[in-house]
Amino acid sequence: MKTRWFVVAGVLVAILLAGVVSIYASGSPDGLTKVSEDQGFADTEKSRDALLGDYGSVTGVVGVLVVLAVAGGVTYAVRRRGSD
């Protein structure tokens, strides 16, 4: 498989995971959140509104594409260029 097609296939898998499989993700609090509730320091959290709202199928796919662009851009910029 050519590298180009491998990357395209990988991005499609990521989009599928964020857009579809994420529907079946557990809604329970994660490890740190649960510990903060049990240990009585959850109320020290200062929450704020999210620019994109909660994680959902659409916002998840948007997130995947933004991360792809930013991380791809940064690593493309710092890579070794040319002959090797």
Add this chain to the structure above:
Amino acid sequence: MHVPDGFLDAPTSTATAVVAIGCVGVALVGARKELDDKTAPMAGLVAAFIFAVQMLNFPVGAGTSGHLMGGALAAVLVGPFTGVLCVSVVLLVQCLLFADGGITALGTNILLMGVATVVVGWLVFKLLQTTMPKRLALVPAQAGIAAFASVPAAALLFVGLYAVGGAADISMDTLLTAMLGVHVLIGIGEGVITFLAIGAVVAVRPDLVYGARRVLARRELEIRSEVTA
């Protein structure tokens, strides 16, 4: 494990931010050695994949869930320096667009999930690779074990930071026990996901796995020596 604003006090958050900036700076310099025209596209994919899999919370015991952190996975796939960059970008986007992890806690989260899991994951992976037979088939399992170890390590670092600058006056012993207990379980999920993901790439394009390059080069050398003999 995304730390929100308010869990750690301002001096601690400032200190972690400074250290995190330093680590990302080192990673930017070090990544140049790891990245070339062939591997650079992989880094974008790895970051996007980690972002997607971090959405997939899996249950760990009653009323608790966990998700992939991805540091060990990134380190084995694209190299440790590039791995720090990948997870840091994921955390930055989660923080800015999804309010997942606090703004003042971004440095803390980069240290916990972007640096600690990468460093511990990579060191354990290299240790296993050095001590075990040099075989490509072992790479996914070695990566899985390294990923497993990286999660309690990050939990341990959080407890350390909380001991220094936690907002609430709570027992450090019970915090340590609770954090390690749940993150050992989450670590099992991290190990399984990392094993499967690395296994899939090794099966299709082993040359794209940074951590497999040494065993691949060795294998090619063996083939050549057989031909000339």
